[in-house]
Amino acid sequence: MAVVEELLHVTSRSALFGILLMLLSVLYFFSSRSRSQKKEKEPPGPKPLPILGNLLHLDLKRPHLSLLSMSKQYGSIFTVHFGPKKMVVLSGYQTIKQALVTHAEEFENRDMNHMFSVFNEGRGILFSNGKNWKTMRRFTLSTLRDLGMGKKGSKEKIIDETRYLREVFEKFKGKPFRTSEPVSYAVSNVISAIVYGSRFEYTDPVFIDMITQVKENIRLMGSASIQLCNLFPWLCSWMRTWKQIMINRERNPLFHEENLKYTVSNLFAAGTDTTAATLCWAFLLMAKYPHVQDQVQKEIDRVIGDCQARMEDRKDLPYTNAVIHEIQRIANIVPMSLPHTTTCDVHFQGYVIKKGTCVIPLLTSVLRDENEWKSPNTFNPEHFLDEKGQFVKRDSFLPFSAGHRVCVGESLAKMELFLFFTSFLQHFRFTPPPGVSEEQLDLTPAVGFTLNPSPHELCAVVRNA
Structure with a gap:
């Protein structure tokens, strides 16, 4: 019996030792995991609600303003939940440059929300990834160069189009009119002449319909209902705006072809909306600030x-060049850029961003960065001038984004903006309609995926008439 009792005693001690060892192992596991999590913590952000996430914190009509406000509380990198979808927001010039340029490969993928997936099916250049995107981007850049983008041929196409547009403006004989439609036709004709080989008449019903569809789809994509549809795809079939977009999609054969036509449609849409919107902002701002117009x-x-x-004149027009750049900065056309996703787990500024996480480079935070601009919320061409009145390039000027996803049409857009703007300021004086003061001109942008001016009228008075 004594032997048995001793064995039981030893066995119980062994069992107790084993239990203690197991407990210590478990504690060590969770302790080391906790330390690992502290070392590899994810970016902070507001606490999300089930299903809704942080939607109650956001103005879905102008989400970039909500995110800009959040950045002041949570810093230059933070997490926000659009419904059930987790997104990481990058804010400020230094952070966005580090992500998109220094860590370009890790942040180069495009996030495919429900809308982008339906429209492009992973083809083209704007909304595709991997081998398809790289191949199409190389093909697009080389082909556009072969077709004359950035060369004398494209300059002549732009100059020709300025003449057609001037004729339209002159027909109003100084009376108020909406600039947005004819400006869109002119800008679209530049990319059409390069890509399709010919321009369209402004009265061509097919051309008008194409422009109308582009502008309407871009407007709808920025609507609150479509943003909700991206977050909760099962809602789409019930939404009127979604049905309208699908009708537009079926009407346009460009969206039913293979990569070439997807790529061409990407160029047509992107090459029309953003530059046309910037020019409309330009004319509106000149009417709003006549003293700037005087100096230009x-x-x-x-x-x-x-x-x-001519483009060669740009170096001799420093103030005009500065005004064009300041128009782009203050217009803030694509405030949230296009969303990216990470290609792998990224260790970034002390945080870990998991592979496949949607990332929003908040471009408005760069163009309005208080650390980079003297008066970030004020229209001030002095931002791009030195004390001698000479033009100064600014690294924090990123209206075309940066890194591997920088706009493929950047050089063409810069050329268009300079030649259209100088030509029209040379020939016209832009003023508010009769009975409207400069102070009454509204600079609140319209709701949409890109920020166009709200509907308005201006007078284009021929100078020296």
Whole structure:
């Protein structure tokens, strides 16, 4: 019996030791896991609600403003939940540059929400990834160069189009009219002439329908209902805006072809909306700030007189060049860029962003960065001038985004903005409609995926008439 009792005693001690060892192992596991989580913590952010996430914190009509406000509380990198979908927001010039340029490969993928997936099916260049995107981007850039983008041929196409658009403006004889439609036709004709090989008449019903569809779809994509549809795809079939977009999609054969036509449609849409919107902002801002318009016109008169403006004149027009850049900065056309996703787990600024996480480069936080701009919320061409009045490039000027996903049409857009703007300030004086003061001109952007001016009218008075 004594032997048995001793064995039981030893066995119980062994069991107790085993239990203690197991407990210590479990504690060590959770302790080491906790330390690992502290070392590899995810970006902070507001606590999400089930299903809704942080939707109650967001203005879905102007989400970029809500996110900009959040960045002041949570810092330059934070997490926000759009419904059930977790997104990481990057804010400020230094953070966005580090992500999109220094860590370009890790952040290069495009996030495919429900809308983008339905429209592009992973083809084209704007909404595709991997080998398809890289191949199509290389093909697009090389083909556009072969077709004359950035060369003398494209400059001549732009100059020709300025003449057609001037004729339209002159027909109003200084009376108020909406600039948005004819400006969209002119800008679209530039990319059409390059890609399709010919321009369209502004009265061509097929052309008008194409432009109308592009603008309407871009407007709808920024609506609150479509954003909810992206978050909860099962809602789509019930939504009127979704049905309208699908009708538009079926009407346009470009969206039913293979990569070439998807790519061309991407170029047509992107090459029309953003540049046209910027030019509309330009004319509106000139009417809003007549003293800036005065200085631009004095410089143009002094340097080029009645001659046709050329790209070579840009270096001799520092104030005009500064004004164009400031228009792009303050217009803030694509405030949230296009969403990215991470290609792998990324260790970034002390946080871990998991592979496949949607990332929003908040471009509005760069163009309005208080650390980079003297008066970020004010229209001030001095941002791009030195003390001698010479033009100064600014690294934090990123209206075309940066890194591997930088806009493929950047060089063409810059050329268009300079040649259209100088030509029209050379020939016209932009003023508010009769009975409307400069102060009454509204700079609140319309709701949409890109920020166009709200509907308005201006007078384009021929100078020296």
